[in-house]
Structure formats: C-alpha cells, structure tokens
Amino acid sequence: MGASSCSSVRLLLPLLCLLGFCFAASHQKSDSCDGDLQVARLVPFDTDAFHCITLWKDEDFILRYKNTGTSQWSFVLSAPEKRSYVAVGFSGKGGMVGSSAMVGWSSGGKGAAKQYYLQGRSPEAVTPDDGRLTLVRNRTVAVSKSGRLYLAFELSTDRPQPYLIYSVGYEGSLPSSSDYTIQMHRDMGSRSFKFASASPSSAGGESGEDGFPAKRWHGLLSMMGWGVLLPMGMMVARYFRRQDPYWFYGHIAVQGLGFLIGIAAVVLGFRLNGDGLKNIVVHKVIGISILSMACLQVTAVLARPDKTSKVRRFWNWYHHNIGRVAILLAMANVFLGLTIAREVSAYIVSYGVFVAVWIMAVAAFEFKRYYEDDD
Numbered sequence: 001m002g003a004s005s006c007s008s009v010r011l012l013l014p015l016l017c018l019l020g021f022c023f024a025a026s027h028q029k030s031d032s033c034d035g036d037l038q039v040a041r042l043v044p045f046d047t048d049a050f051h052c053i054t055l056w057k058d059e060d061f062i063l064r065y066k067n068t069g070t071s072q073w074s075f076v077l078s079a080p081e082k083r084s085y086v087a088v089g090f091s092g093k094g095g096m097v098g099s100s101a102m103v104g105w106s107s108g109g110k111g112a113a114k115q116y117y118l119q120g121r122s123p124e125a126v127t128p129d130d131g132r133l134t135l136v137r138n139r140t141v142a143v144s145k146s147g148r149l150y151l152a153f154e155l156s157t158d159r160p161q162p163y164l165i166y167s168v169g170y171e172g173s174l175p176s177s178s179d180y181t182i183q184m185h186r187d188m189g190s191r192s193f194k195f196a197s198a199s200p201s202s203a204g205g206e207s208g209e210d211g212f213p214a215k216r217w218h219g220l221l222s223m224m225g226w227g228v229l230l231p232m233g234m235m236v237a238r239y240f241r242r243q244d245p246y247w248f249y250g251h252i253a254v255q256g257l258g259f260l261i262g263i264a265a266v267v268l269g270f271r272l273n274g275d276g277l278k279n280i281v282v283h284k285v286i287g288i289s290i291l292s293m294a295c296l297q298v299t300a301v302l303a304r305p306d307k308t309s310k311v312r313r314f315w316n317w318y319h320h321n322i323g324r325v326a327i328l329l330a331m332a333n334v335f336l337g338l339t340i341a342r343e344v345s346a347y348i349v350s351y352g353v354f355v356a357v358w359i360m361a362v363a364a365f366e367f368k369r370y371y372e373d374d375d
Contacts, residue, residue, distance in 0.1 A: 033052035038148075042143045042150075047064065059168050060079060067195070073160055076150060079151075084173055085103050085105040087167045087168070089166070090163065096167075097119070099161075105174050106144035106149055111143050115128075115131040123184060126181075126182050128180040134156040135153060135155060135156070160193075164191055165188065165189070166188065170186045215341055219347070223334050224258075224261055230258045230323075233255035259294050262294060269284075269287065280340060286336070290329050293322050293323075300318065335351070
C-alpha cells in the first residue's frame with residue numbers, strides 16, 4: 001500500500017468513526033413494540049407480556065400497558081430524552097382541562113415523576129402532587145437510559161378514563177425543583193382508548209367497550225372462513241368424488257361460504273387499529289395474499305375448461321395447488337393472528353385441536369386413496 005493510500009485511509013477514519021457514532025446514537029435512541037423493554041429490570045413491577053402501541057408517532061411516544069391485577073393497571077411510557085418533560089394522562093372527554101396526568105423528566109441523569117392536576121390552561125393552574133389518579137405506592141419511577149426517558153407507574157382503578165392525553169415540553173423547560181411548576185407544552189394530543197378490549201381508536205372504529213371486541217370478531221370470522229371452511233371444502237372435493245355430482249355442489253357451497261365470511265373478516269380487519277402490535281405487517285401481508293388467491297380461485301371456477309379440453313390438466317394443476325397454498329397460509333395466519341391479539345390459550349388450543357384432527361383425517365383419506373388406486 002502506497003503513502004497516498006495510507007494518507008487517504010487516515011483521512012477517512014475520523015469520518016467513518018463519526019458516521020458510526022451517529023448510527024449508534026440513533027440506534028440507542030430508538031424504541032419500538034417489536035423489541036423488549038430495555039429498562040425492565042429498573043421498573044418496580046413485572047412488565048412481561050404487556051400490550052404495546054405507538055401512542056404518538058410524531059414524537060416517538062411508545063406506550064406499554066396491561067391490566068395486571070384486580071383494579072390495577074400498569075403503564076410504561078417511552079419517549080426520546082430531549083431535556084424536556086413528557087406527559088401522559090387520562091380524560092373523560094378528551095380535553096386536558098379537568099384531567100390528571102403523569103409527568104416525567106430527567107435532570108443530571110436522575111429521573112423524576114409526579115402527578116399533576118390540570119385545572120386550567122395556564123401553568124399556574126397545573127398543580128403538582130395533585131390529581132384524580134390513585135397511584136399504587138412505590139410503583140412510580142422515571143428512568144433515563146440510552147437517550148430515552150421511561151415513565152413507569154401503576155394505577156388502582158377498575159378501568160382508566162376512556163381518553164389518553166399526552167404532551168411534550170420545550171427543550172430545556174424542566175419543572176423547577178422549588179415548586180415543580182410545569183411550563184406550557186410544546187405540543188399535545190389525545191385519542192380515545194378502549195381499555196376493555198385493549199385496542200386504541202382515533203375515530204370510534206372499534207366495538208363498544210362492554211361488547212364483543214371488533215378484533216375478536218375479526219379473528220372469529222377469519223378462523224371460520226379461511227381456517228375452517230376452506231380446508232373442509234378441499235376435503236369434499238378430493239375425497240368424495242364418487243358422489244358425483246353432489247361433491248361438486250358441496251365443494252362450491254362450502255368454499256363459497258368460506259370466501260364470503262373471509263371477505264367480511266378482511267373488511268373488518270382493515271378497520272382495526274394495529275399501531276405497535278408485533279408482526280401486524282406480516283399478518284396483513286399474508287391475509288392479503290390469501291384473499292388474492294381466493295379471488296383467483298373464484299375466477300378459475302368461472303373460466304373452467306371442459307373435461308375434454310387439452311388445457312384441463314394445466315387448469316387442474318393450478319387450481320389444486322393454489323388452493324393448497326392458500327389453506328396452509330390461512331392456518332398459519334390464524335395462529336399468528338391469535339398470537340398478535342394475545343388471545344386466551346383456549347382459542348389457540350381449540351383451533352390447534354381442529355388442525356390436528358384435520359391433518360389426521362387427511363392422512364387417513366390419503367392412505368385409503370393410495371390402496372384403492374392400487375386395487
């Protein structure tokens with residue numbers, strides 16, 4: 001290597017180090033629902049299996065929460081550390097006035113957290129150590145780590161108020177240590193939140209809090225349409241051909257009903273808010289793929305060539321294999337959806353039993369077909 005090459009490398013090293021530092025810094029300041037809570041051991045309560053949403057995308061607010069006991073709710077708010085306070089509160093109608101909020105900040109690497117009561121819009125009307133939130137004793141903490149501030153607290157309540165409010169202060173505007181007066185926020189927002197179904201909503205797109213949750217309807221319809229009826233319809237077509245022509249009408253009827261129920265599940269699924277849920281993009285992509293294959297199958301039936309046609313065998317290959325792929329994807333996506341929604345194990349076990357029985361039935365029919373063909 002020549003002297004000029006060595007000189008070029010020496011000149012590039014500081015730039016590479018700077019770029020590496022910038023990347024590391026940006027990586028450190030990131031948080032998402034796809035990752036684990038980085039300060040779990042510093043939080044004074046168990047944060048395992050918490051729900052997680054992107055509460056405020058513009059400010060990178062990540063909220064983890066869970067109904068952790070009888071009349072007890074736990075929360076962990078994560079936000080970038082910008083030498084300003086962050087706040088999350090609870091409101092009956094979505095307004096800040098008359099609501100209570102938890103505010104967290106960090107000064108000199110030491111976190112602080114207090115409850116504030118928002119009596120009015122001026123800083124003087126926002127009073128510290130006041131509010132309508134019943135905090136669980138010794139369960140409130142603010143932690144600064146890797147460029148982010150984590151505000152953790154537990155509430156004693158049957159159900160928090162139905163609106164979440166949130167705000168962020170101006171950079172450098174921390175509450176004073178003398179009276180902890182909080183300055184006007186730089187930006188704020190609010191959204192409705194259905195705690196009973198653990199689903200966020202910006203426009204009331206979910207079912208009522210006390211009704212059957214919309215996400216559960218989506219799961220039930222997906223399971224029945226794509227995950228149960230399609231596999232059953234496949235069995236009718238493959239193993240009951242001797243009952244001609246009834247097998248064909250049965251196949252069309254079962255698959256058609258499954259297709260219609262699946263369409264309803266897809267429409268309902270697009271209305272759900274999946275912010276922050278793990279693997280939600282994968283679940284949607286698989287669902288759209290299944291829908292596309294099902295539409296192709298319907299089109300194929302309408303364009304089915306005659307049995308005597310030379311292209312019939314190619315049509316059979318296409319129709320059979322696309323159907324098999326769609327069924328396998330549907331089963332996998334049902335399990336994935338149940339996992340994403342954190343449904344109770346009874347739903348997962350019930351569908352698992354159906355899949356196991358279906359596999360055994362298919363194996364038995366295939367065994368029978370094999371020996372009948374030999375005869």
